[in-house]
Amino acid sequence: MIDDPRRPSLIDLFREEARNQARVLDDGLLVLDRAPTDAAALEACMRAAHSLKGAARIVGVPVGVELAHAMEDCFVAAQEGRALLDGAWIDVLLRGVDIVARIGNDEDDAARVEVGECVAALQARMEGVAPHGAGMGGLALGAVPSPTQAPNAAPASEPLAPRGPDRLSLPPADDAAFDLLANALRAEAATTRSAASAAAQATPATRETPVSAAPPATFATPGTPATSTPAAPPPTPATHGASAAPTSAATPAAPAAHGTPATAPFPAAQTPPAAPLPPSPAGTATPTAPTSLSTSANTPATANLTETSRMLRVRADNLDRLLSLSGESLVESRWLKPFAQSMLRVKRVQRDSARALDHLHATLADLRLDPLAQSALEELRRLSAEAQQLLGERLADLESYDRRSTHLSQQLYDAALQCRMRPFGDGTGGLARMVRDVARSLGKKVRWQLIGESTQVDRDILDLLEAPLGHMLRNALDHGIEAPALRLARGKPEEGTLTLEARHSAGALQITVSDDGAGIDLDALRASIVRKKLASEDTAARLSEAELLDFLFLPGFSLRDQVTDVSGRGVGLDAVHDVVKRVRGTVRITQEPGIGTRMQMQLPLTLSVIRSLLVEVGGEPYAVPLAHVNRTLRVSRADIELLEGHQHIEFSGRRIGVVTAQQILEAAPAAHDDTSVCLVVIGDGPRTYGVAVDRFLGERMLVVQPLDARLGKIRNISAGALMENGDPVLIADVDDWLRSVERLVAGGTLSHAQQRGADSARRATRRVLVVDDSLTVRELERKLLATRGYDVTIAVDGMDGWNAVRGERFDLVITDIDMPRMDGIELVTLIKRDPQLQALPVMIVSYKDREEDRRTGLDAGADYYLAKGSFHDEALLDAVRDLIGEAYG
Secondary structure (H helix, E strand, O other), rough: OOOOOHHHHHHHHHHHHHHHHHHHHHHHHHHOOOOOOOEEEEEEHHHHHHHHHHHHHHHOHHHHHHHHHHHHHHHHHHHHOOOOOOOHHHHHHHHHHHHHOOOOOOOOOOHHHHHHHHHHHHHHHHHHOOOOOOHHHHHHOOOOOOOOOOOOOOOOOOOOOOOOOOOOOOOOOOHHHHHHHHHHHHHHHHHHHHHHHHHHOOOOEEOOEEEOOOOOOOOOOOOOOOOOOOOOOOOOOOHHHHOOOOOOOOOOOOOHHHHOOOOOOOOOOOOOOOOOOOOOOOOOOOOOOOEEEEEEEEOHHHHHHHOOOOOOOOOOOHHHHHHHHHHHHHHOOOOOOHHHHHHHHHHHHHHHEEEEEHHHHHHHHHHHOOHHHHHHHHHHHHHHHHHHHHHHHHHHHHHHHHHHHHHHHHHHHHHHHHHHHHHHHHOOOHHHHHHHHHHHHOOOOOEEEOOOOEHHHHHHHHHHHHHHHHHHHHHHHHHHOOOOHHHHHHHOOOEEEEEEEEEEEEEEEEEEEEEEEEOHHHHHHHHHHHHHOOOHHHOOOOOOHHHHHHHOOOOOOOOOOOOOOOOOOOOHHHHHHHHHHHHEEEEEEEEEEEEEEEEEEEEEOOOOOOEEEEEEEEEEEEEEEHHHHEEEEEEEHHHOOEEEOOEEEEEOOOOEEEHHHHHHHHHOOOOOOOOOOEEEEEOOOOOOHEEOEEEEEEEEEEEOOOHHHHOOOOOEEEEEEEEEOOOOOEEEEEEHHHHHHEEEEHHHOOOOOHHHHHHHHOOOOOOEEEEEOOOOHHHHHHHHHOOOEEEEEEEHHHHHHHHHHOOOOEEEEEEOOOOOOHHHHHOOOOOOOOOOOOOOOEEEEEEOOOEEEEHHHHHHOEEEEHHHHHHHHHHHHHHHHHHHEEEEE
């Protein structure tokens, strides 16, 4: 069976199981480091080790069996009260956890060697533990009064089997036995997940697990009052071969009120050296900083998800394709609404036809028609009425289908998007361990808090966060939180607090790393900037706090002169900045001297959907990610100043450069312009610019569509998307925009928005579209406006006018109400509903001068209502000037 083709899949299953059990053991041991008698954590760890042992035995990994068996012995001894897992013991077990995830790899020979060393260290510590079932009189080092037994505690492990050869072997078996083994392996995984879920549910809402280097001298079993029985005296190293921590044996533990467990202060113990781990002699212990761990559990633990959900492996590109198709489906479903609106026009035409037939019937009523003609006319009226009724019914069905289709497409898209989301806790599993290890190496006491484990994060973003979060946390531990003695001297608790929080806010993911340390020494930072020749002394003295803190993100910048294994190379925050920029996010630092430092990342919830500002440049729409937009402005051309050949405006108390999007994108200049300029402010610090665009089109949520790889990298463009009406839109690469501006400035080819706009305004003539079915009225209005310099185009009815505004650009539309094919109210409604046309001013000129008619026109979206009954030349011209100004800009 060794050559069975299914064997590799079984090994892969074991490797996945080993990684899962390592996570359970890691979490449980961090809990036990603070609360050595936590029954739920002991139960979860014991079951994880037991399941790992069974899985390793099934696939034939003897070193895995050996390591898991030794770890299981330790957990069972702790469950039965025969041993207390102190800090040094936890170190050895954590070292074993590091090996667990690697023991399934055939090529990892180093892990096999480390297994023997770790097992030997565990067995050395177990030598001083009373055998299974022994009375309480023979307690050895670390032994404690028997705690309340954990529910469903497993029996003691069987004797350790001799270590076999370090190779994978699978005993011969038939196909049925092979399948049985695979099923047993899956059953072991389910058992461990159940135990992990029970541990998570049994843990209080906010679990605090200090990672300590030493056990408490005396303690009370959780849920029971502490007794006054003194702890057993520590044995000598010669007898037990294990490190002895000094304890106050004669001092009984204080009774716990209301059943709360009482915990004595942790005595100091020496941090164990790297493997191999020899026993430490008594009396040589030195103080070590405990680190406490706190996990917010305001939402259900992620372990519970495995109880109700089946997990499947799906290729990432298949999920991306599913999301892309669902996004296209959502866009296509929205096409039905304008189609239904066009059918309303068909219904109105049919209604007008029926009225015309009724008028014809009334006109011919007094004439003596041939009976056949009379019958044909009646049949025509009947068919017209039947068609009108049928169209109304089908239109109602279409509107109902439109609602259902749009709702279903939205649900499909939301479900596809959810497939990409993972809990934030999935990407932070190793951070608690990292904080513990770094804090111990620096001799600091730290309370670790993780808030928002269940916050949903896009899987692509989550995969990128591990390294930046590690850099931020190490930076806070090394630079922020002070040593215990210094904290006490400053009136602070000797234990610092380091918090990582993830939450959704304003449609974005907010990730915050904060500490209660010393803050950032701005004077030292300013001196370092000058010393590294990043700015002159005068410039550095004028920098604001925010500008000073931005230097921390520069490559190679560090406040430490000496390089250590924790910091000093200046690559940590630089790496954070690069990742944040890659996902179109932002990062900033705030601090208070003596109070602490706060680093906050604002990231998009997903990389598949982006909130964008739509702008028009050269007659084409472009999307600018809102995460990169500082502000949108509409400024007067008179406010744009020319300094040393470059244009500037005042923005937030300083001057920023003004450039044109047409030059960045190499687009055609705008056909017309006015006295103001639309600016999109992008960039930060000295690289802040105002980009002039033709006009703002609003804000949109867009489904990102990657461009074809054969196109390569398109300058200034990052991706594409489809708008609600199906029109394509290009998504701007803002970083490329900034680089393009710098190239234009360096080459001296930057054009002037003010100069070009002024020239365009002098040449431009306001264009007006007149829509009226009356030839007399059309010509009267056309001549009146043309003599005043306006460029006038005419349309004979609403449909003709609708086609005109979609094909050409106008500054104003003047329309009648009663017209064939499409009336003026419908024309106004369509214009105001179209995202591209809704800013176009519309004036209604009609014979209907009743108040309800005026209200109907204005409610439809008209900007001005002028009755023909009071029509005269100056009234029309005054209204036009009020809406768009004089004929020439």
